[in-house]
Amino acid sequence: MADRSLSRVVCTSAKAGLADRLTKDIRAAVADTGAKSHTSVALYDRTTGTQCTYDADRQYDSASVVKTIVLGTLLRQAQDENRELTSTQRALATKMITKSDNDATTALWKQLGLGRIKAFLRLAGMKHTAPDEKGYWGLTQVNATDQLTLMKLFTSNNAVLNKHSRAIALDLMSRVISSQRWGVSAGAPSGATVHLKNGWLQRTSSGWRVHSVGAFTGEGHDYGLAVLTADHGSMPTSVKAIESIARKVHADLNGGSTHSHSVARSQNVPTTSDGSLVPVHGQ
Template sequence: MVNSPDAKGHTSVALYDRTTKTSCTFDADRQHDSASVVKTIVLGALLRQVQDEHRALREAERTLATKMITASDNDSTTALWKQLGLTRIKEFLRLAGMRHTVPDPDGYWGLTQINAADQLTLMELFTATNSVLEDDSRAFALDLMNQVIPAQRWGVPAGAPSGARVHVKNGWLQRTGGGWRVHSVGAFTGGDYDYGLVVLTSDHASMSAGVGVIEGLARRIHADVNKTPASAGHSLRSRSLPTTSDGSRVPESGR
């Protein structure tokens, strides 16, 4: 289903579709700097902490999590990263089975090493009953990912079925001398839809090049999964792309 889309950069793809029992990967074990898609991991770890402590989210935590996911707010992410600490984040990764996701040893959350296979594992946890995250926790995570601001709803939603409920989180980061890391992770639910799609890209010359690769793949994959023309499905709410990095090097000092 998926061919290498661009020899100038590196692209990793992972898909599951529970309805058709389909799975597909391309270079899904390649490690990438996470940029802001790590924020879905921070959210998962926070929700697991709340469960372990047998309590509800505090209002401040709810506010930080909402800003972190819906607007990709870096300060909110840093606050939650410090609250959780590396030990708890690593424990969540262990419980989730995300064995190849490695937080940056120098404490920069945007440089967490991720791969498409592990990111798809997290989308699967968010979208089906499991022993790691309770149903209320999963519903909260999916609701936030459904409320991402219009300017950040590019990426894997391109070409998604118009009747699907779209959940997305994107990340973008420019490395000196190493091009752009542009990623998009998502899940598509509601009605007959129950699938997840992850596309991670590195080393493109511009952010728009990375986004173009992601959206081109997404349109073809949605069409293949749903047996529809590639031009059908969701039109993106915004094609205005940021011009600066997100998920930049943020230390965990003061943790």
């Protein structure tokens, strides 16, 4: 494990002892994920002034976590045009986020166009996120840093997304269907509202890309967590790795107590790819 460079876990916090605890626990969880796999972590907690990263700039195929970017672009378009989402857009966005529907995503991607999506990424400051130029939206290149940037935009006052847009995004991410509520939700405080999006893509070479991104709000909670993985041997193994990290993070941020969201999901997750390797022509 020497080549895993666990010293790259960097945490800072305004709360005494928290950064050291998170650093130790994230290192331990990552060390258990396997020498040939890749894992990236990014965390913020506004309540305690905490930030953590581990290999957060590594690039990954996005799989379905790109759908939060599509949602952000759609909401920004409606803002720019001073209107609500149309009923069709609202229905497609709901399917895209709550059920990870690929046809809905393709329809919105084509409607928005690659130029508008890139413009949103620039506006959002997601400098290292790059859509696939051949039109495969599931191969958008993402990293944990930029994924967490988007969670911050969804959960705080900013010039990119207004209060109404943010409320729509968080509402949809809080209504993800039960079979997809694994990942960074594991171990979350029972009183928190979990806003979640996952992605899981199997490539013909190098194994799985499995990611989980979320924000946790309500009852004094205000934090976000992104865990991106690649090259694990199976979908359940990937989810287990993500959930191990998530449980440690939630426990450290919330006094080490056990919470109702801590039940393992890794035995009930899909075993087939999310189908996000879909080409969009004429984008």
